[in-house]
Amino acid sequence: MEKEILTVKNLKKYFYFYSGSFFKKKKIAIKAVDNVNFSINKGETLGVVGETGCGKTTLGRTIVKLYEPDNGEIILKGINITKLNDLEMKPIRKIIQMIFQDPYLSLDARMTAGEIIAEPMKIHKLYENEKELNDRVNELLGLVGLNEEHKIRYPHEFSGGQRQRIGIARSLAVNPEIIICDEPVSALDVSIQAQIINLFEDLQEKFGLTYIFISHDLSMVKHISTKVAVMYLGKIIELADSLDLYKNPIHPYTKALISAVPLPDPKLERKRKRIILPKDIGEESSISAGCRFIGRCNISKEICKETEPPLIDKGCSHFVACHLL
Amino acid sequence: MNELLKVTNLKTYFYTLAGTVQAVRGIDFSLNKGEALGIVGESGCGKTVTGLSIMRLISFPPGKIVDGRIEFNNTNILNLNEKEITTIRGDKISMIFQDPMSSLNPVLTIGDQMMEPLIVHKNYSTSKAWNRALELLDLVKIKGGSNMLKRYPHEFSGGMRQRVMIAMALSCVPQIIIADEPTTSLDVTVQAQILELLKDIRGKIETSIILITHNLAVVAGLCDRVLVFYAGKIVEEAFIDDLYSSPLHPYTVGLLKAVPRLNISSEEKLKTIPGLPPDLISPPNGCSFHPRCDYAMKICAREEPPFFNFNNSRRTACWLYYGKRDLNS
Numbered sequence: 147m148e149k150e151i152l153t154v155k156n157l158k159k160y161f162y163f164y165s166g167s168f169f170k171k172k173k174i175a176i177k178a179v180d181n182v183n184f185s186i187n188k189g190e191t192l193g194v195v196g197e198t199g200c201g202k203t204t205l206g207r208t209i210v211k212l213y214e215p216d217n218g219e220i221i222l223k224g225i226n227i228t229k230l231n232d233l234e235m236k237p238i239r240k241i242i243q244m245i246f247q248d249p250y251l252s253l254d255a256r257m258t259a260g261e262i263i264a265e266p267m268k269i270h271k272l273y274e275n276e277k278e279l280n281d282r283v284n285e286l287l288g289l290v291g292l293n294e295e296h297k298i299r300y301p302h303e304f305s306g307g308q309r310q311r312i313g314i315a316r317s318l319a320v321n322p323e324i325i326i327c328d329e330p331v332s333a334l335d336v337s338i339q340a341q342i343i344n345l346f347e348d349l350q351e352k353f354g355l356t357y358i359f360i361s362h363d364l365s366m367v368k369h370i371s372t373k374v375a376v377m378y379l380g381k382i383i384e385l386a387d388s389l390d391l392y393k394n395p396i397h398p399y400t401k402a403l404i405s406a407v408p409l410p411d412p413k414l415e416r417k418r419k420r421i422i423l424p425k426d427i428g429e430e431s432s433i434s435a436g437c438r439f440i441g442r443c444n445i446s447k448e449i450c451k452e453t454e455p456p457l458i459d460k461g462c463s464h465f466v467a468c469h470l471l
Numbered sequence: 472m473n474e475l476l477k478v479t480n481l482k483t484y485f486y487t488l489a490g491t492v493q494a495v496r497g498i499d500f501s502l503n504k505g506e507a508l509g510i511v512g513e514s515g516c517g518k519t520v521t522g523l524s525i526m527r528l529i530s531f532p533p534g535k536i537v538d539g540r541i542e543f544n545n546t547n548i549l550n551l552n553e554k555e556i557t558t559i560r561g562d563k564i565s566m567i568f569q570d571p572m573s574s575l576n577p578v579l580t581i582g583d584q585m586m587e588p589l590i591v592h593k594n595y596s597t598s599k600a601w602n603r604a605l606e607l608l609d610l611v612k613i614k615g616g617s618n619m620l621k622r623y624p625h626e627f628s629g630g631m632r633q634r635v636m637i638a639m640a641l642s643c644v645p646q647i648i649i650a651d652e653p654t655t656s657l658d659v660t661v662q663a664q665i666l667e668l669l670k671d672i673r674g675k676i677e678t679s680i681i682l683i684t685h686n687l688a689v690v691a692g693l694c695d696r697v698l699v700f701y702a703g704k705i706v707e708e709a710f711i712d713d714l715y716s717s718p719l720h721p722y723t724v725g726l727l728k729a730v731p732r733l734n735i736s737s738e739e740k741l742k743t744i745p746g747l748p749p750d751l752i753s754p755p756n757g758c759s760f761h762p763r764c765d766y767a768m769k770i771c772a773r774e775e776p777p778f779f780n781f782n783n784s785r786r787t788a789c790w791l792y793y794g795k796r797d798l799n800s
Binding site for chain 2: 307335368407
């Protein structure tokens with residue numbers, strides 16, 4: 147079973163913008179994803195958590211090559227897909243699919259649900275005749291808890307949860323092995339979130355899918371993931387098995403993040419001591435040579451200012467990037 | 472009882488081309504002095520409309536408060552004219568809105584916006600208002616003093632903008648603050664900062680808070696009492712410890728089970744509430760939750776459940792509790 151399906155090595159994605167006056171233009175790089183390494187085995191779920199602007203969405207989009215990576219390697223089932231062009235990527239996209247955050251924006255408003263789900267199969271020419279294609283669309287609708295009547299409806303006729311189901315059916319259409327889910331439930335109501343999460347788990351059992359689950363909701367990530375990566379300003383700062391990470395967080399940021407999540411239990415809430423981090427993530431725009439977390443860290447020392455801590459295994463494949471622990 | 476606000480049979484409807492949306496369909500509740508009341512529910516359950524109705528911010532058309540009373544210090548504020556309500560709105564009752572990005576005016580400096588309620592309601596001079604604004608910045612823990620007041624909203628991060636909104640809501644020392652999803656658009660670590668700030672302020676200023684949110688965990692940390700809304704109605708009311716330890720209404724039970732918990736690890740699947748919330752243009756007959764309820768009986772589809780009251784000021788609108796006087800028996 148232990149088979150690596152996706153390996154990401156030293157992945158970098160920078161965005162550039164210009165600042166300063168017309169004559170003294172300065173090119174500034176936003177290091178959205180900076181030297182990210184990880185690998186996932188088949189059938190696993192890797193949760194990626196972090197706050198706004200930590201690069202988790204960019205990471206997802208770079209892996210499916212919606213963004214061209216600046217550096218590093220993406221190896222999918224033994225094939226290095228980093229340098230492939232759009233045409234060469236086409237067969238690869240049958241293996242790796244993506245589900246987007248906003249179910250209101252990620253469906254074409256002028257296509258019916260049936261057309262949306264059929265489109266990837268038409269592009270990849272999976273079925274010879276209309277009838278087979280039609281049957282497959284019906285099957286997919288059933289899989290995600292919709293029915294045939296929904297086929298002729300347009301996206302605006304569906305609720306948010308149902309739209310997300312259409313998005314899931316579309317990504318399943320080409321029988322992918324790995325799906326990148328970018329905040330798939332954060333736009334949905336609590337009672338609907340649980341429905342979609344259970345759907346993800348059912349589909350994983352049925353088809354042996356591998357997920358990369360990107361989310362800011364730590365409780366949800368804990369529930370669904372086998373492994374969790376915590377990102378901060380473009381870097382993975384801690385990576386471990388889900389149970390291990392939530393039980394024994396090591397990095398001061400992970401500790402603060404976990405303690406910041408409010409619990410739906412008033413008695414525990416009153417007892418709990420929160421670690422309150424100073425400042426917002428966005429307030430430190432320039433990243434110095436040292437650790438990125440230094441501005442908000444409560445235990446930082448001299449060494450943190452000078453060198454960047456590497457991601458090191460602290461035992462039991464619990465990886466942490468911090469000098470002091 | 473120090474009853475500060477009493478809402479009786481409030482009904483707020485919106486008249487749209489598709490039909491009349493019955494956003495709030497007859498709710499009763501009261502708020503005591505110094506109390507923090509939580510209103511929880513999903514999108515479209517009428518929680519925000521309730522807040523806006525209390526502020527008299529429902530614009531006609533399309534919206535209208537069609538029935539009910541909202542008594543604030545024993546005056547029905549629904550009978551006040553626009554001029555009279557302005558003496559209450561922003562002064563005695565103020566509101567913190569959900570989206571700190573769009574609720575500040577982008578072309579005015581933070582200082583101008585913070586001084587406005589003080590000048591309008593308290594007749595402060597500009598310099599006095601400026602000094603008060605500085606105090607407020609200090610209260611919401613924004614460092615930098617007068618330098619910060621000269622800045623524009625786009626120069627502030629989301630968390631800082633929400634702090635400014637809180638400072639503005641506090642500026643006239645209101646008797647009630649209505650906080651509508653104050654942390655929803657913020658990151659967890661920033662959410663923790665803001666919640667900590669609200670708790671801190673509750674200790675310093677004698678003010679009542681109505682906290683409107685979809686997040687059951689946020690309510691658990693801050694409120695004394697909770698109202699659970701579903702489809703424009705209150706389905707359960709309880710003190711927080713009671714609500715979380717023994718929820719009564721099947722919807723509350725479902726809602727609490729649908730969220731994964733960070734403190735409990737389990738391999739089990741999440742419990743879901745099947746189906747979707749009802750369309751409020753034509754809400755279902757009987758109990759509005761019955762199409763999604765696991766315990767629905769015949770009567771649930773036919774007749775709307777009244778409130779069943781229990782000790783410790785608990786009540787729930789569910790036929791399962793018909794004839795039960797005591798929860799322990």
